[in-house]
Amino acid sequence: MRESADERHDRLLEFVREQGSARVSDLAAQLGVSPVTVRRDVEALAERGLLDRVHGSVSWPRSAAAAAAAAAAAAGGTAASPGGGGLVLGLLAPSATYYFAEVIRGAHDAAAQAGARLILRISDYRPKEDKARAEGLLAAGAEGLLIAPGWQAAGDQAAYGDWMSELPVPAVLLERQPALGSPLDDMDRVCSDHRHGVLLAVRHLIRLGHGAPLLVARADSPTALAVRAGYAEALGALGLEQPRPVIDSVPAELDRGRFEEAVRTVQAAVATGGVTAALVHNDVDAIHLVQRLAELGVRVPEDLALVAYDDEVAALADTPLTAVAPPKRQVGLHGTRMLVERLSAGPHGRAPEHQEQEEPGRHLALLPRLHVRASCGAGAPR
Structure with missing residues (x-):
């Protein structure tokens, strides 16, 4: 039986909800339809406030009410209370393919295990855009960030990395080892050795x-x-x-x-x-x-x-x-678990029952x- 437009819309919404954002070309490949069909679907869903559109891509709605409505539409049910649900985690990755596809998959699995929602932004290895992408994740409701900066050259950390030391939420670096003694060296991180x-x-x-x-x-x-x-x-x-x-x-x-x-x-x-x-x-x-x-x-x-x-x-x-x-998938898994633990420990990483004892930062190296x-x-x- 041929899939109806409503069924296709449900699948589209579910995919965007899982990924946080997606390109039209990726959606077309995922749904098995033409880009023209996806653009038409996206336009219809955006008009209903169920998706946000930006420059050839779509993302999960930023407002709580719209997000709840989109979730209900994807599930085929009624909207949940905007105040309900678990943690919202943001993931900034340089790519969603090749090496980082497994890192993202691990982060997604760990977030699901923790009852959290993971939203994704991709920098396409453009480190100049990392800060803006992270701000987009925070605007979308992320309470903590997993960050794999789009660094390529040896000098990219110094040129484009300082903003991470001033984030207003807990963050964990993935697959990146900052220079020893730099402000970013104090951040939690999970890396392959x-x-x-x-x-x-x-x-x-x-x-x-x-x-x-x-x-x-x-x-x-x-x-x-x-x-x-x-x-x-x-x-x-x-x-x-x-x-x-x-x-x-x-x-x-x-x-x-x-x-x-x-x-x-x-x-x-x-x-x-x-x-x-x-x-x-x-x-x-x-x-x-x-x-x-x-x-x-x-x-x-x-x-x-x-x-x-x-x-x-x-x-x-x-x-x-x-x-x-x-261990790419395990980097995503352990990084997400580390972030969830940090968020669950209360302000500044301190457990509620031991507020006077601040949890130490952690650098976890996983062996290939x-x-x-x-x-x-x-x-x-x-």
């Missing part, structure tokens, strides 16, 4: 009989920078010398020339016979690298053992890639895991 993840990869390759691996890595995100720093530390901890400078990686679709330069550098290193292993950040770049190396006669794993970093799509490569998997697949060859040492 990427140094440990890199050590797992390098140690695995060494145990298979390889020398120190090449590092092929991006430099356009905090994770990429952490992988680079962790690589130097891992080599030092294992008593290894770096075989050659880090090879800068760029997405093939963004700069074909620089990507080809990276591929040729890897090919030359393998051709000399001195390099038999590589660590590549991230999965997508690793898959493109393997494909291009094969065209140049370098086979994985016969000529080059390879470990990818992120483990989002590594298992889907023609030769499934061994990969380091940061190594998923071994075919790209490193046989499991026994060579």
Whole structure:
């Protein structure tokens, strides 16, 4: 039976309620209809006050009354009292896809377990917009914030991060480690320990009989920078010398020339016979690298053992890639639980029965895991 417009409206409202906000293109994909149909639906729902529209996207209504009405419409029932319900948590993420999709999923699950509502804003890796996005979450009723800033370059924290130390509500940083001693270093945070993840990869390759691996890595995100720093530390901890400078990686679709330069550098290193292993950040770049190396006669794993970093799509490569998997979903889970605990403890994080004792801040580091697949060859040492 063909879905009615009312049924589609209910699904649309439920999706926006879960996400906090959504783009029209995302809604079209989620509902399985054309963007034109979604725009028509959004216009009708916005006219009824059930959604807010802003620049090609929609969000859950900011006013309590409208939100209650929208919730009732999504549920097919009557509106609940505007004063009822649990906590409202805001999540600012740089992306809703790839790496951060799992972080968001974990935060959503933990919020649901706590009886809280999670609303989402996306910065699209534009750190200049982080503050405005966070203010939007507060205006939408968020009582606490989960923040993964859209930092990319090393100087982005200093340029765009100070506002977080002055927030009027509790906040938890996700997957970001501020500079030691900076105001943001006092904030609660939950992060993957990427140094440990890199050590797992390098140690695995060494145990298979390889020398120190090449590092092929991006430099356009905090994770990429952490992988680079962790690589130097891992080599030092294992008593290894770096075989050659880090090879800068760029997405093939963004700069074909620089990507080809990276591929040729890897090919030359393998051709000399001195390099038999590589660590590549991230999965997508690793898959493109393997494909291009094969065209140049370098086979994985016969000529080059390879470990990818992120483990989002590594298992889907023609030769499934061994990969380091940061605990992305658990970052969202634990960060949300930490925020709920902070909010439940009363003003300034103090438990009502112990107002004189302020709860200490927390920095939680979660350990990545190594998923071994075919790209490193046989499991026994060579």
